[in-house]
Amino acid sequence: MSATGIGAAVRRKEDLRFITGKGKYTDDVVRPGETRAVFVRSPHAHAKINSIDVSAARKMPGVVDVLTGKDLATDKIGNLICGWMIHSKDGTPMKMAPHPALAADKVCHVGDAVAVVIAETQAQARDAAEKVKVDYQVMPAVVDPGKAKSGPQIHDVAPKNTIYEWSLGDAKAVDAAFALAKHVTKLDIVNNRLVPNAIEPRVALAEYDAGTDQLTLWNTTQNPHVSRLVIAAFVGMAPEHKLRVIAPDVGGGFGSKIFIYPEEVVCLWAARKVGRPVKWTADRSESFVTDAHGRDHVTHAELALDASGKMLAMRVKTIANLGAYMSTFSSSVPTYLYATLLSGQYDIPQIYCEVDAVYTNTVPVDAYRGAGRPEATFVVERLVEVAARQMDIDPADLRKRNFIKSFPHQTPVIMAYDAGDYNASLKKALELADVKGFNKRKRDAARDGKLRGLGYSTYIEACGIAPSQAVGSLGCGVGLWESAEVRVNPTGSVEVLTGTHAHGQGHETTFAQLVSERLGIPFENVSIVHGDTDKVQFGMGTYGSRSGAVGMSAIVKALDKIEAKAKKVAAHMLEAAEGDIEFKDGKFTVAGTDKSAAWGDVSLNAYIAHKFAGQELEPGLKETSFYDPTNFTFPAGCHICEVEVDRDTGKTEIVNWTAVDDFGTVINPMIVEGQVHGGIAQGIGQALLEGAVYDKDGQLVTGSLMDYCMPHAHDLPSFQVGLTETKSPSNPLGIKGCGEAGAIAAPAAVINAITDAIGNEELGMPATAQTVWAALKRGQPRQAA
Amino acid sequence: MPAVSMTVNGKAVTGDVEARTLLVQFLRENLRLTGTHVGCDTSQCGACVVHIDGIAAKSCTTLALQCEGAKVTTIEGLAEPNGPLHPMQEAFRENHGLQCGFCTPGMIMAALDIVRRRGNDLDEHTIREQLDGNICRCTGYHNIVKAIAAGAKAMAKGGAHQAAE
Numbered sequence: 001m002s003a004t005g006i007g008a009a010v011r012r013k014e015d016l017r018f019i020t021g022k023g024k025y026t027d028d029v030v031r032p033g034e035t036r037a038v039f040v041r042s043p044h045a046h047a048k049i050n051s052i053d054v055s056a057a058r059k060m061p062g063v064v065d066v067l068t069g070k071d072l073a074t075d076k077i078g079n080l081i082c083g084w085m086i087h088s089k090d091g092t093p094m095k096m097a098p099h100p101a102l103a104a105d106k107v108c109h110v111g112d113a114v115a116v117v118i119a120e121t122q123a124q125a126r127d128a129a130e131k132v133k134v135d136y137q138v139m140p141a142v143v144d145p146g147k148a149k150s151g152p153q154i155h156d157v158a159p160k161n162t163i164y165e166w167s168l169g170d171a172k173a174v175d176a177a178f179a180l181a182k183h184v185t186k187l188d189i190v191n192n193r194l195v196p197n198a199i200e201p202r203v204a205l206a207e208y209d210a211g212t213d214q215l216t217l218w219n220t221t222q223n224p225h226v227s228r229l230v231i232a233a234f235v236g237m238a239p240e241h242k243l244r245v246i247a248p249d250v251g252g253g254f255g256s257k258i259f260i261y262p263e264e265v266v267c268l269w270a271a272r273k274v275g276r277p278v279k280w281t282a283d284r285s286e287s288f289v290t291d292a293h294g295r296d297h298v299t300h301a302e303l304a305l306d307a308s309g310k311m312l313a314m315r316v317k318t319i320a321n322l323g324a325y326m327s328t329f330s331s332s333v334p335t336y337l338y339a340t341l342l343s344g345q346y347d348i349p350q351i352y353c354e355v356d357a358v359y360t361n362t363v364p365v366d367a368y369r370g371a372g373r374p375e376a377t378f379v380v381e382r383l384v385e386v387a388a389r390q391m392d393i394d395p396a397d398l399r400k401r402n403f404i405k406s407f408p409h410q411t412p413v414i415m416a417y418d419a420g421d422y423n424a425s426l427k428k429a430l431e432l433a434d435v436k437g438f439n440k441r442k443r444d445a446a447r448d449g450k451l452r453g454l455g456y457s458t459y460i461e462a463c464g465i466a467p468s469q470a471v472g473s474l475g476c477g478v479g480l481w482e483s484a485e486v487r488v489n490p491t492g493s494v495e496v497l498t499g500t501h502a503h504g505q506g507h508e509t510t511f512a513q514l515v516s517e518r519l520g521i522p523f524e525n526v527s528i529v530h531g532d533t534d535k536v537q538f539g540m541g542t543y544g545s546r547s548g549a550v551g552m553s554a555i556v557k558a559l560d561k562i563e564a565k566a567k568k569v570a571a572h573m574l575e576a577a578e579g580d581i582e583f584k585d586g587k588f589t590v591a592g593t594d595k596s597a598a599w600g601d602v603s604l605n606a607y608i609a610h611k612f613a614g615q616e617l618e619p620g621l622k623e624t625s626f627y628d629p630t631n632f633t634f635p636a637g638c639h640i641c642e643v644e645v646d647r648d649t650g651k652t653e654i655v656n657w658t659a660v661d662d663f664g665t666v667i668n669p670m671i672v673e674g675q676v677h678g679g680i681a682q683g684i685g686q687a688l689l690e691g692a693v694y695d696k697d698g699q700l701v702t703g704s705l706m707d708y709c710m711p712h713a714h715d716l717p718s719f720q721v722g723l724t725e726t727k728s729p730s731n732p733l734g735i736k737g738c739g740e741a742g743a744i745a746a747p748a749a750v751i752n753a754i755t756d757a758i759g760n761e762e763l764g765m766p767a768t769a770q771t772v773w774a775a776l777k778r779g780q781p782r783q784a785a
Numbered sequence: 786m787p788a789v790s791m792t793v794n795g796k797a798v799t800g801d802v803e804a805r806t807l808l809v810q811f812l813r814e815n816l817r818l819t820g821t822h823v824g825c826d827t828s829q830c831g832a833c834v835v836h837i838d839g840i841a842a843k844s845c846t847t848l849a850l851q852c853e854g855a856k857v858t859t860i861e862g863l864a865e866p867n868g869p870l871h872p873m874q875e876a877f878r879e880n881h882g883l884q885c886g887f888c889t890p891g892m893i894m895a896a897l898d899i900v901r902r903r904g905n906d907l908d909e910h911t912i913r914e915q916l917d918g919n920i921c922r923c924t925g926y927h928n929i930v931k932a933i934a935a936g937a938k939a940m941a942k943g944g945a946h947q948a949a950e
Binding site: 027030197199201284503506681 | 787803805813818819820821823824825826827829830834855857859860861863865870874877878879881883884885886888889890893909912913914916917919920921922923924925926927928929931
């Protein structure tokens with residue numbers, strides 16, 4: 001292994017600009033003549049718009065224009081769409097309600113935009129926005145997904161506020177298996193609604209060039225090409241070739257910056273109308289009521305086992321709250337990213353899952369780190385842990401008895417797991433966490449009046465979200481391959497243009513490690529270019545832990561072509577047959593001789609083209625690839641959480657965290673560990689601290705960082721992180737992906753640990769001190785078998 | 786509009802501002818020092834932390850006019866142009882104490898204030914408690930804590946307890 005190649009903990013290329021304040025985030029971009037946009041937003045969760053009076057706002061200092069939903073409709077700007085079709089059990093398509101970028105007739109959640117003020121400065125726009133008079137007729141709202149079907153109807157297209165009633169699996173076979181079961185564990189679970197809260201708020205800056213009829217959008221997006229495609233093809237803002245989307249440095253995404261939002265549509269439209277660049281920068285309060293939220297499931301789940309603890313079947317019924325409108329990929333999250341993972345790491349012969357997706361008067365819900373897989377893991381790992389406790393079987397042992405041990409393994413819920421070793425990660429985690437010593441630590445803690453508990457989460461996820469044919473057959477409106485272009489310059493340095501997008505993941509480093517290792521050239525001689533539709537040929541962006549498994553695989557395929565072409569050039573230079581050229585460590589050699597050509601010489605010769613005829617071999621050294629993997633990848637592992645609960649206050653302290661993950665091939669262990677840390681923190685946040693709370697009228701009570709509890713440094717422990725490795729057979733590098741694992745594994749581990757400590761399984765998330773204290777006071781025994 | 790004068794990263798600057806203009810707006814918009822970030826509107830996240838007369842402050846909650854005559858240091862002022870990085874900057878890179886980088890300038894400025902107040906030998910508990918005013922969504926803080934401990938030690942070695950104030 002070289003110091004900068006695959007497997008090396010190379011320090012990141014991107015860090016220099018970030019630690020010196022030279023990062024270039026969207027809000028740092030300033031265009032000549034730039035104006036500022038401030039949105040007028042609904043203070044009501046559900047209301048008819050009787051009228052909007054903008055006359056006073058127009059007279060305010062610095063105001064350039066004030067635009068409303070009626071203006072948007074007049075200009076025939078199209079609605080935002082959800083790009084993944086789900087059909088109900090009865091075969092009917094999902095009920096996608098119109099989602100205009102500015103509401104014209106009615107508002108459906110607090111924060112729904114009704115007008116925009118364009119002014120010379122941010123302060124002037126804000127002042128004028130306060131002068132826009134909106135006459136609302138307030139209507140009753142529904143916020144609780146469990147009550148959505150009987151609540152006031154939000155959209156004409158969706159009776160009973162029902163988007164779809166979907167199912168997966170064989171209900172009759174599951175019923176038959178339950179009838180034979182010796183033990184059934186039943187749980188009611190609420191997967192709490194979360195606010196993503198990337199620390200960089202969303203920003204959109206749009207500019208129109210009347211001379212070329214070209215629109216440019218600088219945007220905090222995880223997928224600039226998808227954004228351009230939707231805004232061009234569905235919103236109809238401009239033809240695709242007349243719209244450029246640039247995603248510069250982006251300050252965290254976690255899913256929330258995948259989606260196409262009203263604000264970028266409005267900025268583009270307004271920039272063309274006013275003939276000047278228009279910038280909108282969200283403040284945090286706006287982020288809370290406009291960024292798509294995550295999770296928000298209400299679930300009843302049952303697990304059937306035989307007398308020996310062998311799992312026979314699982315039955316799950318979930319209501320998923322998708323909020324007021326269907327966000328870009330929202331429909332897929334509680335269906336094909338959720339029910340397909342309900343087999344966990346276990347050989348479960350039969351699984352049946354029903355999911356009802358509903359509208360409520362809340363912010364739209366879509367993918368948030370893990371997207372469906374944390375919800376599935378929480379269901380599975382709570383069921384397994386509780387079943388073990390009820391049957392008086394060691395939780396690790398019950399897991400082992402049911403682990404899938406041979407691959408490939410076809411689950412009853414679509415997924416075909418291709419590789420894994422679940423015993424290996426469990427075994428290593430048991431050792432690292434010193435589970436053998438737990439009973440002694442529990443007794444010691446008891447002497448201090450503390451309750452100690454241990455919780456496991458042996459999770460699995462499906463990442464890459466490809467191949468395209470597979471996701472297409474499940475309703476996805478796009479292909480989820482990835483593309484790469486490798487440009488070798490005449491001097492031998494290399495630019496890689498990737499369709500993935502980094503917003504903290506360190507692609508500029510890991511991708512360069514791959515190229516450096518493969519071509520045998522210095523790491524410093526490789527640059528990674530991403531985030532600009534005028535530079536990168538195409539790309540599907542970054543989410544679903546896909547950039548390594550799919551994005552880097554595309555680079556590998558392009559590098560294969562580069563090597564093949566370079567060998568042809570070298571053969572001409574060395575006057576040898578192409579088949580005799582060997583390439584190793586950046587040098588081309590004629591097999592069995594000492595004749596060789598260095599990388600730089602071959603690169604130069606490819607461009608000066610003096611050694612070969614252009615009719616015989618094209619000059620230049622640049623290759624592209626569009627790569628589609630053969631399967632999803634299946635990262636998996638075991639997280640063990642150890643807690644101490646103060647029996648007087650209910651306060652939980654995480655005293656030990658052990659994570660052992662199998663991500664397949666690891667390019668940069670330092671970056672991978674960092675991804676694991678961050679994911680665990682978000683999972684612990686969900687389990688202990690975070691929860692979006694609406695009151696009955698649809699007001700977001702947790703609407704600022706003062707009210708919504710983000711994990712702080714003092715809320716978290718340091719993490720013990722280990723790896724095991726089975727290669728993914730579905731891509732050339734054997735990578736499985738690491739970005740979401742922590743957030744998927746962690747919530748179940750935390751809740752399993754606390755319920756172990758307090759001896760009561762009825763514990764909701766977030767398990768705040770008050771919640772845990774109340775559970776301790778209730779002191780209910782474990783649910784009877 | 787009233788004028789304000791201050792020293793920013795060692796340079797005397799003046800500008801016309803509204804009475805309500807925040808220091809962070811003055812830094813970002815008037816001076817184009819965009820390393821200082823705004824991540825919230827309630828003084829929770831700390832992405833905007835700068836030093837005013839050597840003490841950490843949230844520039845999103847400070848009026849530009851309050852800084853009349855003050856010495857302000859931002860992330861851009863920690864290292865000389867083309868000079869070596871400040872040991873705390875180096876420690877964040879060496880320990881992978883950043884991912885998306887958005888909270889990082891505020892983290893580094895806050896870290897230097899922890900060193901100023903609590904010295905160069907910082908234990909994990911102290912660092913975690915003292916970071917209460919800064920939020921990171923990417924790293925889970927694990928490597929930020931390591932970076933600050935290492936940076937504080939490196940500052941003692943280099944005799945640089947005082948940042949570039």
